[in-house]
Amino acid sequence: MIPAAFDYERASTLDEALELLATHGADAKIIAGGQSLLPLMKLRLARPDRLIDIGRIASLRGVRRLPDGRLGIGALTSYAQLLDDPEVMDLALMADALPRIADLQVRNRGTIGGAIAHADPAADMPALLLALEAEVVARSATRGERTIPIATFFEGAFSTALAPDELLTEIRLPSPSGSYGSAYRMLEQQASGFAIAGVAAVVGRTGAGAGNGVDDRARSIDDVRVAVTGVGDMPYRAITVEEALRGTGLTDSAVGAAVADITRGISVQGDIHADQAYRTAMVEVMARRALSAARDRLG
Amino acid sequence: MATTVPVRLVVNGRAVVVEVEPRRLLVDVLREDLDLTGTKVGCDTSQCGTCTVHLDGRAVKSCTVLAVQADGSVVRTVEDLAPDPDHLHPLQAAFVEHHGLQCGFCTPGMLMTALDLLARVPDPSDGEIRDALQGNYCRCTGYQSIVESIKAGAAAMREGVPMPGAEA
Ligand SMILES: Cc1cc2nc3c(=O)[nH]c(=O)nc-3n(C[C@H](O)[C@H](O)[C@H](O)COP(=O)(O)OP(=O)(O)OC[C@H]3O[C@@H](n4cnc5c(N)ncnc54)[C@H](O)[C@@H]3O)c2cc1C
Ligand code: FES
Ligand code: FES
Numbered sequence: 001m002i003p004a005a006f007d008y009e010r011a012s013t014l015d016e017a018l019e020l021l022a023t024h025g026a027d028a029k030i031i032a033g034g035q036s037l038l039p040l041m042k043l044r045l046a047r048p049d050r051l052i053d054i055g056r057i058a059s060l061r062g063v064r065r066l067p068d069g070r071l072g073i074g075a076l077t078s079y080a081q082l083l084d085d086p087e088v089m090d091l092a093l094m095a096d097a098l099p100r101i102a103d104l105q106v107r108n109r110g111t112i113g114g115a116i117a118h119a120d121p122a123a124d125m126p127a128l129l130l131a132l133e134a135e136v137v138a139r140s141a142t143r144g145e146r147t148i149p150i151a152t153f154f155e156g157a158f159s160t161a162l163a164p165d166e167l168l169t170e171i172r173l174p175s176p177s178g179s180y181g182s183a184y185r186m187l188e189q190q191a192s193g194f195a196i197a198g199v200a201a202v203v204g205r206t207g208a209g210a211g212n213g214v215d216d217r218a219r220s221i222d223d224v225r226v227a228v229t230g231v232g233d234m235p236y237r238a239i240t241v242e243e244a245l246r247g248t249g250l251t252d253s254a255v256g257a258a259v260a261d262i263t264r265g266i267s268v269q270g271d272i273h274a275d276q277a278y279r280t281a282m283v284e285v286m287a288r289r290a291l292s293a294a295r296d297r298l299g
Numbered sequence: 300m301a302t303t304v305p306v307r308l309v310v311n312g313r314a315v316v317v318e319v320e321p322r323r324l325l326v327d328v329l330r331e332d333l334d335l336t337g338t339k340v341g342c343d344t345s346q347c348g349t350c351t352v353h354l355d356g357r358a359v360k361s362c363t364v365l366a367v368q369a370d371g372s373v374v375r376t377v378e379d380l381a382p383d384p385d386h387l388h389p390l391q392a393a394f395v396e397h398h399g400l401q402c403g404f405c406t407p408g409m410l411m412t413a414l415d416l417l418a419r420v421p422d423p424s425d426g427e428i429r430d431a432l433q434g435n436y437c438r439c440t441g442y443q444s445i446v447e448s449i450k451a452g453a454a455a456m457r458e459g460v461p462m463p464g465a466e467a
Contacts, residue, residue, distance in 0.1 A: 001344075008367050034368060104434055105358045105360045106360065
């Protein structure tokens with residue numbers, strides 16, 4: 001299959017890419033790894049007039065430790081690079097998810113920036129970043145840089161807070177103090193590998209009370225985050241579940257009761273792979289598994 | 300819009316310049332312009348992996364890469380593994396020996412994906428091999444003997460059976 005014709009420009013620096021976007025914005029599409037965009041273009045479901053190739057901008061690739069201790073992941077960092085990065089793989093939910101996203105070849109080309117800018121409602125990375133409370137850095141030629149909390153980044157299926165002239169440049173992951181555990185559990189649609197229901201959980205005992213002679217294990221689990229993908233028309237945080245579990249110690253019975261609310265207020269998708277009832281049942285199961293695994297991993 | 304642009308590649312050790320329309324896929328340029336038909340098109344929808352080649356040393360699905368995206372890159376295809384049919388790459392020899400192919404359509408992709416794995420994990424477990432082959436479909440041999448072939452090929456490569464051509 002052959003995509004419809006387009007004009008092609010490759011940016012070799014970030015500034016060049018931003019200039020091209022400022023000039024062509026609405027008619028142009030950014031291409032990073034192309035693992036989402038090219039399949040759509042081959043099916044002619046996408047027919048951009050112009051492609052701006054950012055794939056070679058070296059400054060957007062790689063993982064760095066920011067001065068404030070956060071982890072900065074360049075938008076062009078591939079899944080394969082994330083898998084090779086010890087600090088990323090130290091995050092248990094990343095180590096759960098990354099080896100199972102797509103396949104070896106797609107992970108060699110697919111980028112983290114593309115994975116969230118595409119905003120596929122069944123993609124894995126959006127749920128992971130929601131649970132990690134990541135911050136997205138966006139840049140435009142005219143307005144410069146701004147940061148977008150991941151909680152307000154997704155606006156619907158395949159829709160984000162990025163403006164047409166904005167490039168996603170970096171994703172920043174906070175490194176909270178205290179002890180944390182995390183996990184990602186998903187039911188995979190066997191042929192595509194995408195999530196029928198995926199749940200990322202991060203639970204922690206925050207720094208409060210530390211160093212006062214209080215035994216770490218005796219402090220309650222006061223930070224609970226649950227993020228869901230594959231279920232609604234965009235990934236979301238299950239706030240009701242989080243509130244119900246804060247301070248409970250996350251016993252199996254507390255978790256079992258709380259996850260019954262995981263689709264509250266969400267219009268659950270149904271399709272040939274999983275109807276609404278099945279998807280609802282499965283997301284509860286995945287949430288139970290993710291939360292108990294995250295709890296068991298707490299230091 | 301149908302203007303062409305020059306794309307410079309090093310393909311199997313040879314520098315080439317091809318004039319292509321930006322919308323042309325790497326697999327089509329390899330097969331049609333460079334006559335390297337060892338790389339196959341199976342699904343043409345990024346699923347089956349028979350179009351797998353190495354781009355700057357890593358396995359990619361060449362039906363899901365524009366030739367222009369590869370400009371300036373090093374490409375290695377299945378043709379580079381053996382200089383002639385009498386001197387097979389140890390991984391190819393293992394596929395012959397262990398019945399790793401039947402019709403052979405998936406084989407170029409199986410070989411190129413396996414070589415990406417073996418470059419990083421020289422002695423993989425069965426599970427690691429199966430995980431690496433997630434994006435490579437075989438519709439006739441069955442995976443059991445493909446996994447056995449890769450294990451045997453990996454062992455031969457570790458023992459340093461001479462490898463013709465560039466190293467994996
Ligand atoms: C066979 C196959 C299996 C897959 N399986 C999975 C899976 O199991 N789970 C999963 O989550 N995903 C899966 N995917 C999707 C894959 O994760 C994404 O395609 C990939 O990560 C997207 O990154 P990319 O760099 O290739 O994006 P591209 O395709 O280059 O771009 C995607 C979109 O994002 C925009 N974009 C890209 N980068 C930026 C940027 N820096 N700033 C602004 N906009 C940008 C583009 O304009 C485009 O609209 C699969 C894909 C394939 C082909
Ligand atoms: S032809 Fe490229 S993945 Fe099937
Ligand atoms: S050998 Fe025929 S498809 Fe694999």
